[in-house]
Amino acid sequence: MLTTVLFIVLALVAVAAGIAVFRTDSMARATYALAASFVAVGAMLLQFNLDYIGVVTILMMVMEMAIMAIFMIMFMGMNPALMPMSMVHNKRGSLLIAGGVFLVLAAGALLVPWPARRGAPAPDLTVSLGEAIMGNKMLVMLTVSPLLFATLVSALVLANPRGRYRPYPKLPAPKQSESGPEHHGHTGGGH
Amino acid sequence: MSAGVEQVSPVWAVVAAIAVLAAAFAGAAVDGALQARPGARRAGMLAPVAEGARLLRQRRRTLVAADTLLWRVGVAGLPVVAVLMAAVLPFGRWVISDLPVGLVWFNAMDVMLWALVWMAGWGPNAAYPLVGGYRFLALALAYELPLMFALTAPAVAAGSLRMADIVAGQDGLWYVVWMPVAFLVFCASVLAFSLHRPFDAPLARDLAGGVLAEASGVDRLLLLAGRHALLAVGSGFAVALFLGGGSGPLLPAWVWFLAKTLLLQSVLLVVRRHLPSVRPQALMAAAWAVALPATLLQVAGVAVVVVARG
Numbered sequence: 001m002l003t004t005v006l007f008i009v010l011a012l013v014a015v016a017a018g019i020a021v022f023r024t025d026s027m028a029r030a031t032y033a034l035a036a037s038f039v040a041v042g043a044m045l046l047q048f049n050l051d052y053i054g055v056v057t058i059l060m061m062v063m064e065m066a067i068m069a070i071f072m073i074m075f076m077g078m079n080p081a082l083m084p085m086s087m088v089h090n091k092r093g094s095l096l097i098a099g100g101v102f103l104v105l106a107a108g109a110l111l112v113p114w115p116a117r118r119g120a121p122a123p124d125l126t127v128s129l130g131e132a133i134m135g136n137k138m139l140v141m142l143t144v145s146p147l148l149f150a151t152l153v154s155a156l157v158l159a160n161p162r163g164r165y166r167p168y169p170k171l172p173a174p175k176q177s178e179s180g181p182e183h184h185g186h187t188g189g190g191h
Numbered sequence: 192m193s194a195g196v197e198q199v200s201p202v203w204a205v206v207a208a209i210a211v212l213a214a215a216f217a218g219a220a221v222d223g224a225l226q227a228r229p230g231a232r233r234a235g236m237l238a239p240v241a242e243g244a245r246l247l248r249q250r251r252r253t254l255v256a257a258d259t260l261l262w263r264v265g266v267a268g269l270p271v272v273a274v275l276m277a278a279v280l281p282f283g284r285w286v287i288s289d290l291p292v293g294l295v296w297f298n299a300m301d302v303m304l305w306a307l308v309w310m311a312g313w314g315p316n317a318a319y320p321l322v323g324g325y326r327f328l329a330l331a332l333a334y335e336l337p338l339m340f341a342l343t344a345p346a347v348a349a350g351s352l353r354m355a356d357i358v359a360g361q362d363g364l365w366y367v368v369w370m371p372v373a374f375l376v377f378c379a380s381v382l383a384f385s386l387h388r389p390f391d392a393p394l395a396r397d398l399a400g401g402v403l404a405e406a407s408g409v410d411r412l413l414l415l416a417g418r419h420a421l422l423a424v425g426s427g428f429a430v431a432l433f434l435g436g437g438s439g440p441l442l443p444a445w446v447w448f449l450a451k452t453l454l455l456q457s458v459l460l461v462v463r464r465h466l467p468s469v470r471p472q473a474l475m476a477a478a479w480a481v482a483l484p485a486t487l488l489q490v491a492g493v494a495v496v497v498v499a500r501g
Contacts (some may be wrong), residue, residue: 052295070328157479
């Protein structure tokens with residue numbers, strides 16, 4: 001009973017916050033209304049005992065929205081993001097698309113013959129989720145993921161070796177006049 | 192459920208919330224005592240009482256075109272996040288919620304601070320707090336990845352994301368002994384997400400207080416109390432993840448847990464007084480080019496030990 005009430009409340013919060021994204025006139029409020037909507041969805045996933053996916057949804061979405069707020073407000077031209085502005089455009093097209101997607105998903109949810117549960121949930125759902133996603137590819141994933149991660153970080157470091165404000169770790173000052181352009185490479189500036 | 196830590200009735204959450212506030216108050220009192228010197232105004236153990244009373248009587252500032260909703264959410268959110276973190280923290284032998292992914296929950300809650308501190312900066316519609324909010328996000332981008340990998344080390348060693356299992360995994364040997372790098376990175380991150388020096392650029396003096404600049408009255412009280420609450424809960428997690436939780440001879444587990452937490456909290460409060468403030472743009476290189484590889488090596492070392500132990 002309590003679970004059902006909680007589920008309904010969370011569902012309503014998710015939808016209401018989703019509507020608020022388009023009804024508000026502030027970019028900051030729209031961003032965090034979207035974050036609130038996702039947090040409600042994450043909490044619903046927690047209700048399904050999908051602990052890991054639920055908590056990670058909350059983590060990722062809040063982080064993503066915080067970053068999105070930076071970029072949206074930073075790159076909005078002459079900064080209308082700091083002023084009240086409409087959050088909708090292309091109303092007719094987006095109404096059609098949204099309505100169509102809703103109908104397809106709702107029809108799918110209602111018309112698909114859902115299978116009955118076979119077996120019982122695993123004792124540790126996080127482990128079985130990892131097994132299901134990775135399975136026999138675990139070794140490959142374990143090798144590739146640190147490599148990908150190291151590539152990301154080192155690409156960033158290489159792309160901007162001196163940083164925006166000062167070199168770190170301290171690089172020798174570039175020799176300006178006496179040495180020719182062929183000596184510039186070692187300061188890390190690159191050509 | 193693991194041996195040693197048991198889940199208690201949800202009613203205890205009220206007590207946990209009060210305990211978090213009490214620990215925050217203890218931190219503020221220690222801080223006041225550290226500031227005490229002859230002739231100083233508002234210092235000593237009772238300074239937070241005086242300051243709290245002053246702020247409760249002070250009128251709340253209102254600003255033109257302030258985004259009051261986001262401002263209030265951001266300001267009130269700091270202590271709320273601290274209490275939500277404490278929900279999965281084993282207090283000696285008791286825990287409010289023995290979530291199987293308690294460690295990820297802690298991580299999700301500290302990411303909440305990205306949004307909340309920014310909102311507290313955005314809300315007043317004033318330049319200094321806004322710059323402060325952005326500074327926090329710049330710091331957060333730098334410290335979050337090392338923090339995540341520092342959290343990974345105890346989880347790999349315990350083979351579980353459940354806080355109770357991580358505490359139980361330190362039977363005999365505390366994780367701090369064989370993962371000191373992760374412990375140091377974690378402690379630094381606790382100072383960072385609780386907005387304490389050397390990571391206090393969002394509240395720095397050159398911004399007239401930054402996020403705090405326009406906060407007065409109960410708003411300011413909540414922000415300051417939230418900082419101390421976050422430091423207290425962060426110290427509690429450092430104890431549970433690296434310092435053996437409530438393990439110790441003779442005394443009951445909760446006494447040991449509380450003693451270790453308050454000690455670590457005081458040490459962090461002392462340490463941060465001797466560190467200069469880091470400029471946000473200078474932290475990225477230190478965090479990603481030094482702390483991140485060091486933490487990754489730590490996790491790799493832990494993984495090898497775990498595999499070798501079988």
